[in-house]
Amino acid sequence: MSAELWALAIAVVTAVSCALCGSLLVVNRQSMVSEALSHAVLPGLALAFFLLRDYNSPWLLISAAAGGMLMIWLTELFRSTRIVDSDASLGIVFAGMFSLGILLVANLLRDTHFHADCVLEGNLVLAPFDRLRWGEVDLGPRDWWLMSGIVTLQLVFILVSYKELKAMLFDPQLAGRFGLRPKLFEMIWLTVVSLTTVAAFNVAGSILIVGLMIAPPAAAFLLTQRLSHLLIVATALAILSAMVGFLVSIPMEIAPTGPVASSAGLIFLLVYLFAPRSGLVSQHFQRKRKRADTIECLVLQLVADNTSLDHLTKNWNSVLRSLIDRELLVQANDKMLLTSFGQSKLDSMLAEL
Amino acid sequence: MIELLSDYTVRLVVIGSALIGATSGGLGCYAYLRRQSLVGDVISHSSLLGIVAFFWLSHFLTGEGNKSLWVLIPGAITAGLAAMLLTRSVTNRTKLKEDAGLGVMLAIFFGTGLMLLRWIQRSSPPISGQAGLDDYLFGMAAAMTSSDLWMICSLALLSAITVLFCWSRLKILTFDEEYAAGLGLPTARWEVLLLALLVIGIVIGLQIVGVVLMVAMLIAPASAARQWTHSLGAMFCIAAGLGATCAASGAFLSSVQKGLPTGPVIVMFLTAVVIASVLLSPSRGILFGRQRLVS
Numbered sequence: 001m002s003a004e005l006w007a008l009a010i011a012v013v014t015a016v017s018c019a020l021c022g023s024l025l026v027v028n029r030q031s032m033v034s035e036a037l038s039h040a041v042l043p044g045l046a047l048a049f050f051l052l053r054d055y056n057s058p059w060l061l062i063s064a065a066a067g068g069m070l071m072i073w074l075t076e077l078f079r080s081t082r083i084v085d086s087d088a089s090l091g092i093v094f095a096g097m098f099s100l101g102i103l104l105v106a107n108l109l110r111d112t113h114f115h116a117d118c119v120l121e122g123n124l125v126l127a128p129f130d131r132l133r134w135g136e137v138d139l140g141p142r143d144w145w146l147m148s149g150i151v152t153l154q155l156v157f158i159l160v161s162y163k164e165l166k167a168m169l170f171d172p173q174l175a176g177r178f179g180l181r182p183k184l185f186e187m188i189w190l191t192v193v194s195l196t197t198v199a200a201f202n203v204a205g206s207i208l209i210v211g212l213m214i215a216p217p218a219a220a221f222l223l224t225q226r227l228s229h230l231l232i233v234a235t236a237l238a239i240l241s242a243m244v245g246f247l248v249s250i251p252m253e254i255a256p257t258g259p260v261a262s263s264a265g266l267i268f269l270l271v272y273l274f275a276p277r278s279g280l281v282s283q284h285f286q287r288k289r290k291r292a293d294t295i296e297c298l299v300l301q302l303v304a305d306n307t308s309l310d311h312l313t314k315n316w317n318s319v320l321r322s323l324i325d326r327e328l329l330v331q332a333n334d335k336m337l338l339t340s341f342g343q344s345k346l347d348s349m350l351a352e353l
Numbered sequence: 354m355i356e357l358l359s360d361y362t363v364r365l366v367v368i369g370s371a372l373i374g375a376t377s378g379g380l381g382c383y384a385y386l387r388r389q390s391l392v393g394d395v396i397s398h399s400s401l402l403g404i405v406a407f408f409w410l411s412h413f414l415t416g417e418g419n420k421s422l423w424v425l426i427p428g429a430i431t432a433g434l435a436a437m438l439l440t441r442s443v444t445n446r447t448k449l450k451e452d453a454g455l456g457v458m459l460a461i462f463f464g465t466g467l468m469l470l471r472w473i474q475r476s477s478p479p480i481s482g483q484a485g486l487d488d489y490l491f492g493m494a495a496a497m498t499s500s501d502l503w504m505i506c507s508l509a510l511l512s513a514i515t516v517l518f519c520w521s522r523l524k525i526l527t528f529d530e531e532y533a534a535g536l537g538l539p540t541a542r543w544e545v546l547l548l549a550l551l552v553i554g555i556v557i558g559l560q561i562v563g564v565v566l567m568v569a570m571l572i573a574p575a576s577a578a579r580q581w582t583h584s585l586g587a588m589f590c591i592a593a594g595l596g597a598t599c600a601a602s603g604a605f606l607s608s609v610q611k612g613l614p615t616g617p618v619i620v621m622f623l624t625a626v627v628i629a630s631v632l633l634s635p636s637r638g639i640l641f642g643r644q645r646l647v648s
Binding site for chain 2 (some may be wrong): 026029030031032034035039078081083084085087088089090091092095096098099100102103106107120121207208210211212213214215217218221222252253254255257258259260261262264265266268269272278280283
């Protein structure tokens with residue numbers, strides 16, 4: 001496979017892992033945790049890289065994930081002691097950790113390929129050239145294997161604990177009564193999110209992680225009613241945005257990160273506008289139809305009551321005409337009469353109300 | 354040090370940064386008390402799109418890209434407000450909650466902003482004046498010019514006057530919105546004013562702190578100040594003072610020392626101040642105030 005195809009493959013696996021994580025975050029109303037995490041993993045990553053000077057050491061992953069957990073723990077500490085509001089502490093802690101990371105990168109690591117820009121955008125273009133080898137055999141890019149491993153981990157986690165997961169997400173109190181421990185469970189899950197963030201950080205940088213973790217699941221949230229459907233649709237939309245973004249980035253000759261995040265956002269916007277039931281456009285038409293129905297119902301009722309329609313303004317003529325056209329009303333000697341069809345229509349409308 | 358301070362550019366940068374720190378530190382009190390720090394984060398990230406788009410527009414209209422704050426700040430305000438309105442529309446009209454709405458705005462505005470930025474940097478023939486546009490990511494105090502300083506002064510003055518004149522109403526609205534509505538204040542209109550103040554508190558500092566870290570410049574002084582006082586007036590003054598000190602010293606350090614992006618340096622100062630306040634505060638601090646905190 002060519003380098004570009006491998007890069008696309010890596011982007012797709014990353015998108016899948018982010019979408020799986022993000023779906024649960026969106027349902028659990030913790031979306032902004034991914035924003036904070038994607039910044040907070042930087043100092044651990046930079047520090048471990050500075051000490052070991054080895055880009056492939058597993059310690060990089062471990063120390064970065066530990067940094068992420070430290071941020072979550074600090075935020076939780078601030079929140080539970082009520083020293084600082086929870087969302088303020090999230091802002092302060094991740095900004096502080098990210099600054100530390102940036103300063104480390106800008107000073108200690110100045111002569112490496114680890115620079116401030118790839119903190120935001122990652123190194124997707126270079127990722128295919130970092131191969132995993134087994135003796136003499138070339139197995140493919142390391143990042144692809146890493147992200148596939150993460151996806152497997154997530155899938156196992158979700159499939160094994162699917163029922164418990166649903167209980168925790170939708171009714172934590174009930175889950176507590178079943179003897180589950182929502183806090184512990186949340187911590188385990190956030191560890192997985194943290195690991196994913198770190199693994200994706202190399203390829204995707206902080207911006208893409210937020211984009212892929214929240215936008216596709218949020219769009220899927222508008223389209224589906226069940227958790228299983230949400231996970232599937234979110235994954236599909238994430239893959240779609242990875243592909244679209246990647247294709248856009250090639251003629252523009254820029255890193256794919258921005259375009260992928262941007263297309264994830266645009267896909268959300270499209271869904272928000274045109275989703276079949278909850279989209280803005282369909283909401284608009286639903287409201288319009290409801291209003292027309294109410295007016296028709298009112299007119300039919302007026303006719304049924306034998307009320308004079310003379311005082312109705314001209315605006316109502318079109319309503320009357322459409323009712324006559326649809327044979328709900330007939331005109332006889334300057335008077336309107338309900339047809340039998342009109343009577344049954346009125347009855348059904350009133351029953352609906 | 355005295356020699357450096359007498360240098361014209363350094364003096365300009367230090368004065369400008371102090372003004373910025375005071376303004377966003379003070380205005381940050383409202384954001385902190387109204388729990389809007391994540392909103393602030395999203396506004397600052399989103400403004401990248403406005404900055405880049407208005408820069409490109411200036412290039413398109415005049416043939417030369419203009420990086421003056423007089424062009425870029427209106428762009429930042431437009432994009433920040435657009436992101437907020439869109440978030441509000443998403444949360445009001447769908448079952449999505451605010452956090453997801455905010456996260457999506459990051460993808461739309463920051464993602465697209467970064468894409469445009471990289472595209473402008475890459476474009477051939479090169480767009481004149483684009484060098485340094487990417488300093489808006491992590492901030493570059495040394496890029497400040499005297500016309501930028503005037504922009505900063507007028508924004509600072511505008512927000513100071515607004516806050517002074519509307520002090521008591523903003524206070525009521527911040528602490529008890531229902532009571533404010535009961536008093537007959539048109540809360541929706543005052544909400545807009547508070548949102549405008551929030552946006553000003555953010556866009557004023559984008560040049561020196563950068564879009565990525567601006568939330569700390571807004572929130573950190575307020576949360577440090579909150580540890581020391583229970584009165585809004587005092588909190589406002591302390592936050593403005595802390596903000597000014599940290600911003601000025603951070604900007605000074607980064608403009609005399611090479612290789613230090615301004616934003617992170619300022620945020621490190623702010624973080625130190627927050628940690629010190631959280632540990633040492635007499636009434637709420639972790640070290641000396643634990644008993645009272647638990648009760």
